[in-house]
Amino acid sequence: EDQVTQSPEALRLQEGESSSLNCSYTVSGLRGLFWYRQDPGKGPEFLFTLYSAGEEKEKERLKATLTKKESFLHITAPKPEDSATYLCAGLSGGGADGLTFGKGTHLIIQP
């Protein structure tokens, strides 16, 4: 059974304090690893897709990386508006089960 585990569950940082969120996955024949951001009461907002180990993508203060077992979302010098829940999801080789999501990391950036 495909599984995605995110850690930590919650993280509180000071503005400007860089950190990383972890996403460990056991997804057979991974066809894609997706990162989303979700604000309260809203649908997930797409951030990145990674397709192969070693791949990296950046957007503003965020950088996502992928290995054969994990993905990391690095947040550099975060601002209060980066506060949200960050979700990681994997798509398996069969594709039969849609995206398998982790439970998310609830990130709070204090001014």
Next chain:
Amino acid sequence: KAGVTQTPRYLIKTRGQQVTLSCSPISGHRSVSWYQQTPGQGLQFLFEYFSETQRNKGNFPGRFSGRQFSNSRSEMNVSTLELGDSALYLCASSPDTPEETQYFGPGTRLLVL
């Protein structure tokens, strides 16, 4: 380009009733997926439709069903509602295949009393 839209945004039903939720994908997107989000289980895949056919299905009981129309709009139906069906139901669209980015709508918040 307009995003994914879902109606209604909020819904209150009682146990035993049925409910129909609607999703309009991004223009040109032909794949529509549905997910259930609850605090305990997180986001779970319900099913995916493409060209009016169910292409993939998650592990939910038969009370959960869906369909897709020729214009790619999709509906999902839940019959004989249970308290545990209270959740945020999210619809996502992608151009053709699940590997392509799935863009989510705002969701329909369903409360079953």
